[in-house]
Amino acid sequence: MTTERIIEIAKECGFDEVNPLDPKTFVQSQMVRDTCATNKCGGYGANWGCPPHSTAEEDNAKLQSYEHGLILQCIGRSSKRIDRKMYAETGKRLADGIRRLKDIMTEEYPDCLALGAGGCRFCEKCARPEPCRFPDKRIEALEGYGIFITQLCRDNNVLYYYGEGTIAYNAAILW
Ligand code: SF4
Numbered sequence: 536m537t538t539e540r541i542i543e544i545a546k547e548c549g550f551d552e553v554n555p556l557d558p559k560t561f562v563q564s565q566m567v568r569d570t571c572a573t574n575k576c577g578g579y580g581a582n583w584g585c586p587p588h589s590t591a592e593e594d595n596a597k598l599q600s601y602e603h604g605l606i607l608q609c610i611g612r613s614s615k616r617i618d619r620k621m622y623a624e625t626g627k628r629l630a631d632g633i634r635r636l637k638d639i640m641t642e643e644y645p646d647c648l649a650l651g652a653g654g655c656r657f658c659e660k661c662a663r664p665e666p667c668r669f670p671d672k673r674i675e676a677l678e679g680y681g682i683f684i685t686q687l688c689r690d691n692n693v694l695y696y697y698g699e700g701t702i703a704y705n706a707a708i709l710w
Pocket residue numbers: 582583584655656657658659660661662663666667668669670672673674
């Protein structure tokens with residue numbers, strides 16, 4: 536499949552902005568890794584979509600082993616200063632979109648890596664520490680790989696901030 540066709544499919548899956556991502560731009564942020572380790576969300580070590588999975592060097596080597604990638608964004612807009620309903624709807628659009636895209640991509644690229652926001656929610660309760668029940672359905676957290684998303688966007692010439700009253704949630708697909 537051409538990258539152009541994958542971009543079209545990603546938009547059909549509900550992403551508002553889809554832009555090329557060069558896997559060589561992945562760099563590890565110790566700050567992001569340390570933030571995950573504080574386990575405020577409860578996923579650290581409890582969900583196979585979350586860290587810890589390996590060392591920073593191993594995580595980066597895995598990400599950089601892919602030839603192609605896309606940054607996928609869902610953008611929420613609201614006239615309110617804080618709009619939790621819009622945040623939730625935008626987050627759900629992102630989660631649904633990365634799930635649909637992964638299913639489509641896996642048919643042609645069984646080793647593709649889908650990276651979303653937060654841990655994997657495919658099962659009601661993740662099996663960790665027992666083995667993942669559905670590895671081919673697993674969505675892993677982009678930040679869980681130690682990635683500072685603002686920097687990733689900047690290094691790929693992608694906007695991270697779309698103006699007042701907006702929020703951008705980010706995902707990625709690598710193949
Ligand atoms: S597919 Fe299920 S067991 Fe595997 S990471 Fe996702 S929630 Fe956990």
